[in-house]
Amino acid sequence: MTILAWNCRGLRSALAVRTLADEVQAKDPSLIFVVETKTGESRMKGIRNKLEYTQGITVPSDGRSGGLAMMWKEGSNIRFRSCSNSHIDVEVHENSASNPWRATGFYGHPDAGKRFISWQLLENLKNQYFMPWIVFGDFNEITQSNEKIGWLDRDANQMEEFRETILGVMGGGAQRTKVRLDCMVAPEGWMRLFPEARVRHVAMSISDHCMLMLTLERQQPQKRGNKRFFFKAMWTRDERCKEIVEEAWEPGWAEVELGIGDRIKRCQENLQAWNWKEFGHVYRVLKQKKEMLQQLEC
Structure with a gap:
């Protein structure tokens, strides 16, 4: 607890x-x-x-x-x-x-x-x-x-x-x-x-x-599993976000049979790749900054 x-x-x-x-x-x-x-x-x-x-x-x-x-x-x-x-x-x-x-x-x-x-x-x-x-x-x-x-x-x-x-x-x-x-x-x-x-x-x-x-209890280390996909609110402030989604969602002629699930998966993959290229490890950097702030507070 x-x-x-x-x-x-x-x-x-x-x-x-x-x-x-x-x-x-x-x-x-x-x-x-x-x-x-x-x-x-x-x-x-x-x-x-x-x-x-x-x-x-x-x-x-x-x-x-x-x-x-x-x-x-x-x-x-x-x-x-x-x-x-x-x-x-x-x-x-x-x-x-x-x-x-x-x-x-x-x-x-x-x-x-x-x-x-x-x-x-x-x-x-x-x-x-x-x-x-x-x-x-x-x-x-x-x-x-x-x-x-x-x-x-x-x-x-x-x-x-x-x-x-x-x-x-x-x-x-x-x-x-x-x-x-x-x-x-x-x-x-x-x-x-x-x-x-x-x-x-x-x-x-x-x-x-x-x-x-x-x-209240000593916390046990958690096993790492596959990370869930989360859409980042900060992406919407970049004009390219809409383009990434549209490009991933609209299939080419050879992919006309793509279902909804496949399109969602492709959107996730393209957004993650774009996020890595444009923003890098922004949340890791934020975590490091918080840890530095924590050390200064102690």
Whole structure:
């Protein structure tokens, strides 16, 4: 099982939605939590349908600020508990043989003077009911000054309040990632349930916030199979694309008996050959650039 959490800084643009869709397609998460959507229920419903994560909870933004969304696929045994402008709380029931656990997406108040309200909310959530629990999202605070690089120094009292909250809510054995503003925290009870759980910070080119990726089991290497053909949207921006399709689709006199399946196959082959010649390994280059960005973020 995989969980993604990301402060996307808005899902109003097609680029932001496409970036999220690419990550979802690549990682196939069971649960997605998005912070600062800056949009309402209607648009988030459209995004959920595009991602094919049709179930979930949306907390609409206040104008052009805030907004939360938790999404999962139809058929998943995930039960909604509560929400506010700062959190979405659900229960995860993987199967009848495993214990249910809590997953809370969290957004710390952006106003430092009101952040104590967020810490009070965490304490209230802890006391609502008891089961293994993990909290993830953008806390808008760090526990120590060496967890940030650059910009203004953090207030020592603010960091101390956050440390006390984490210790009080999660207990002395709270496990954390290499904490930045975006992090995941869990007490020992949850860690015992998922001893192989791992968290990665994934650098995102369109946001200054990394995406959090939590995997509950050690991932097994996948066997490489034949690659599926995908039509690339970028091809349509080149005038030659239409010509390639027409040339492949219209048979010559000697090929007049070509069926629909044969024509589609020839279109695929010609487009792939043209893509290699004109664009080369563009997606491999993008992957390499993302890896470089990831190394700079760490």
